[in-house]
Amino acid sequence: MHALQSLHTFALPSHCQKLVVVEAPEQLKEIDFEPPFFILGEGSNCVFLEDFQGSVLQIANRGIEISETELHYHVRVAAGENWHQLVIKLLNMGIGGLENLALIPGTVGAAPVQNIGAYGVELADVFDSLTGFDIAKRDFVQLNKAQCQFGYRDSVFKGPLQGQFVITEVTLKLPKQWQPILAYGPLKALQGQSVSPQLVADRVIQIRRSKLPDPTVCANAGSFFKNPVVEAQLVDTLQEQYPDMPMYPVTKGKVKLAAGWLIEQAGLKDHRIGGIRVYDKQALVLVNDQQGDGTELLAMIEHIQQSVWGKFAVALMPEVRLIAAQGEHSVGGMHG
Known part of the structure; x- marks a missing residue:
């Protein structure tokens, strides 16, 4: 039995039968996926209510690749990367578009499952495609935005593909012509001012820290x-x-x-x-x-x-x- 208390941020006392840390997507081909199993990132959006009678797969692969076309940056990110650290890394490179989603906890691979969103922006707005392991096919598959069936805090991964698919990499598409999105809640105060992606991110971080422990x-x-x-x-x-x-x-x-x-x-x-x-x-x-x-x-x-x-x-x-x-x-x- 492996303790799960330190692996989910709500930290209820719980254990699992087996813990597998996945640092390379190829490892997934070796796993038998005998139910029950659970795919875990940083455990910031799940709570283990009691001991889990199966395997927990912790996705921990790393890597960020950025390419560009005339109008967009294409950012390929391993599912095990931390979401907020990605936002900050891109801001430091002068790439905006994710600033409204700053300080959302969790991994990049968990972001599409939930279609994370905050302050008027959702992941779906900046999403291009993702790659993952299709458990039934025992192979890697790429899905485009339409195939992910994004809804409000929802996606195909909470519906038909729940328990059937392990996200290993996400590609985001960020426009070079940056436009601030300031219509939501406390960001309205910035309307009419000269703002940068960093300024918006700083404000979002400040608001989130004031509200969220x-x-x-x-x-x-x-x-x-x-x-x-x-x-x-x-x-x-x-x-x-x-x-x-x-x-x-x-x-x-x-x-x-x-x-x-x-x-x-x-x-x-x-x-x-x-x-x-x-x-x-x-x-x-x-x-x-x-x-x-x-x-x-x-x-x-x-x-x-x-x-x-x-x-x-x-x-x-x-x-x-x-x-x-x-x-x-x-x-x-x-x-x-």
């Missing part, structure tokens, strides 16, 4: 719940009661709400169940600050879902992946 100091998995997308009709009703409710139109008839605001309005900031607590500076974050366990975390998730559903009739779903003994554990979002 450092996982090396206080165990957490960042934003725990997805911002729910709901019918505009429901929002109209809620706005009569909560005129200052943050909302972001998504498509015709659909509006995204701020999960953190909903949790805070439900009176749950700093709420504690056992060792698990709703973070006092940002209700979207759950922290494991007193040696919590998986049962307490599941109780907290359910309590938050029920409280928000009871007050707003809005269903919250975790953004973080919950891993039980045999694999992914899903929690329902509807409570009535």
